[in-house]
Amino acid sequence: MSNPESSSTVRRRAPxxxxxCALAQATEEIGDRWSLLILREAFFGVMRYDDIxxxxxxxxxxxTDRLAKLVARGLLEKRPYREAGDRQRFGYSLTxxxxxxxxxxxxxxxxxxxxxLGALGPIEIVDQETGRGLRVALVDDExxxxxxxxxxxxxxxxxx
Amino acid sequence: MSNPESSSTVRRRAPxxxxxCALAQATEEIGDRWSLLILREAFFGVMRYDDIxxxxxxxxxxxTDRLAKLVARGLLEKRPYREAGDRQRFGYSLTxxxxxxxxxxxxxxxxxxxxxLGALGPIEIVDQETGRGLRVALVDDExxxxxxxxxxxxxxxxxx
DNA sequence: TGCACTGAGTTCAAAATACGAACTCAGAAT
DNA sequence: ATTCTGAGTTCGTATTTTGAACTCAGTGCA
Numbered sequence: 001m002s003n004p005e006s007s008s009t010v011r012r013r014a015p016x017x018x019x020x021c022a023l024a025q026a027t028e029e030i031g032d033r034w035s036l037l038i039l040r041e042a043f044f045g046v047m048r049y050d051d052i053x054x055x056x057x058x059x060x061x062x063x064t065d066r067l068a069k070l071v072a073r074g075l076l077e078k079r080p081y082r083e084a085g086d087r088q089r090f091g092y093s094l095t096x097x098x099x100x101x102x103x104x105x106x107x108x109x110x111x112x113x114x115x116x117l118g119a120l121g122p123i124e125i126v127d128q129e130t131g132r133g134l135r136v137a138l139v140d141d142e143x144x145x146x147x148x149x150x151x152x153x154x155x156x157x158x159x160x
Numbered sequence: 161m162s163n164p165e166s167s168s169t170v171r172r173r174a175p176x177x178x179x180x181c182a183l184a185q186a187t188e189e190i191g192d193r194w195s196l197l198i199l200r201e202a203f204f205g206v207m208r209y210d211d212i213x214x215x216x217x218x219x220x221x222x223x224t225d226r227l228a229k230l231v232a233r234g235l236l237e238k239r240p241y242r243e244a245g246d247r248q249r250f251g252y253s254l255t256x257x258x259x260x261x262x263x264x265x266x267x268x269x270x271x272x273x274x275x276x277l278g279a280l281g282p283i284e285i286v287d288q289e290t291g292r293g294l295r296v297a298l299v300d301d302e303x304x305x306x307x308x309x310x311x312x313x314x315x316x317x318x319x320x
Numbered sequence: 321t322g323c324a325c326t327g328a329g330t331t332c333a334a335a336a337t338a339c340g341a342a343c344t345c346a347g348a349a350t
Numbered sequence: 351a352t353t354c355t356g357a358g359t360t361c362g363t364a365t366t367t368t369g370a371a372c373t374c375a376g377t378g379c380a
Contacts, residue, residue, distance in 0.1 A: 022281040023200050023265065026272035033191050033367090040183050044313055049328050056184075059368050064329060074275075087376060089327070097275045102308050103296050104271055105183065107264040112186035115234075115257045120316060121182040125298075128312045132300040136263050138285075140292040145303055148262050150288045153204055156280060193338090209357050219339050224358060247347060249356070 029073050030101070034058055034066050039098055040105060042076060047091035067092060075101070107136040189233050190261070194218055194226050199258060200265060202236060207251035227252060235261070267296040 030036050034056065041052045053063050070076040075098035082088045106125050113121050125134045138146045190196050194216065201212045213223050230236040235258035242248045266285050273280050285294045298306045 021200070021283070022269045022272035022277050024197060025276045026268050027193060027196055029272075029276060031191070031193050031196060033187060036187055036191060037184060040181070050326090053328095059370095060329070061331080061369085062367065065366095100275060100308070101268075101271055102311060103298065104264060104267040106298070106311070107267045107296065108186050108261075109182045111261055111264055112182035112189075115260060116185045116189060117182050122316055123181070123313050124316045125311050126314045127300055127306050128310045130300065132302075134298045134300055134306055134311055136267065136296055137299045138263065138266070138294045139297045139299070139305060140287055140290065140294055142292075143305055145299060146287050146294055148260070151262060151266070151285050151294055152288045153283050154286045156282055156284045210355090213357095220358070221340085221360085222338060225337095 029075070032066075034062060035070060036105070036108075038063070038066055038070065039075065039094070039101060042092060042094045042098065043102065043105065047081075047093050048089070049092075052092075070098070074098075103136060106134075110136060189235070192226075194222060195230060196265070196268075198223070198226055198230065199235065199254070199261060202252060202254045202258065203262065203265065207241075207253050208249070209252075212252075230258070234258075263296060266294075270296060 030039070037056050038052060038058075041047075041055060046052055046055065049063065049067070052058070053060060056063075058066075067076065067078075071078055071092070074095055076092045077095050078090050078092055080088050081091050109121065113119065126132060127134055138148055138151055140146055190199070197216050198212060198218075201207075201215060206212055206215065209223065209227070212218070213220060216223075218226075227236065227238075231238055231252070234255055236252045237255050238250050238252055240248050241251050269281065286292060287294055298308055298311055300306055
């Protein structure tokens with residue numbers, strides 16, 4: 001988005017509000033080493049404590065803490081379920097709020113494949129109905145795809 | 161993406177590789193309380209140590225450490241610059257790798273506005289050329305926009 | 321009835337990180 | 351020579367994370 005080459009002099013300070021932004025709030029909710037990974041488990045249908053723990057290698061005490069926080073913040077729900085012929089247990093599943101992180105999660109995964117991993121990971125995201133591979137893109141209000149280089153931040157006009 | 165209502169029995173374990181995924185790599189690079197926020201500053205053109213520190217309220221020792229890590233990992237570059245009539249200084253600017261996090265960053269910001277903040281933040285992302293507001297969407301390989309609910313994970317077929 | 325097993329935690333001590341206030345240091349301006 | 355400023359370092363304290371051991375309720379089996 002911002003293009004550092006576009007002006008030869010440096011703005012002393014960007015003319016935008018900053019610390020109290022949406023992104024800062026978001027990092028409060030999921031900006032730690034484990035939360036996003038736990039949510040990824042939920043995306044893929046893993047809902048049991050011990051499965052998550054094994055998959056991620058997260059210490060029990062941290063997992064317990066993170067699950068409680070994600071539930072408290074409304075990203076996960078703790079719900080009873082019963083597997084065939086087994087007793088009732090509790091598992092965690094995504095709420096609407098948690099499910100809506102999918103775009104972020106997919107965008108970050110694609111970034112990592114391109115710039116960190118340097119290869120495609122073992123999982124792709126496809127359209128359930130057509131089977132076609134999906135990617136994340138910027139679109140304008142008429143549904144046209146716009147390359148990310150053309151995106152720039154703009155202070156929203158308040159009604160005052 | 162995953163729909164917890166779609167099957168009445170719970171899969172014991174999701175049939176997908178997990179911990180060694182792209183997302184885990186990505187959280188190594190930017191999954192702490194400050195890195196994303198620092199990159200946001202860079203997106204908005206803030207490149208000076210003390211400006212970042214003031215904006216975010218981050219302790220100096222932590223900022224120094226994060227900047228060094230982000231440079232080491234190739235998300236930021238430390239470059240000399242000179243303001244009119246001032247001595248040469250050093251500032252930080254995004255690399256291509258860092259700039260490519262824009263989609264993730266925008267997606268997360270929109271999520272936070274919708275689900276955490278409950279209101280639009282002070283900044284919108286617009287198309288530099290048309291001025292139109294932009295949002296993040298999933299598109300298929302023919303450029304058609306697909307609603308996020310239709311996105312499902314699928315194990316990629318390896319060549320073996 | 322007693323006993324081992326399992327899932328889902330809790331507890332706790334040690335290690336790693338984060339925090340914030342004070343200090344440093346080089347280049348410019350006076 | 352002194353002061354100012356940007357960009358850090360240092361360091362003692364506070365908070366978090368980690369991993370190993372322990373708990374505890376429900377089940378299945380003998």
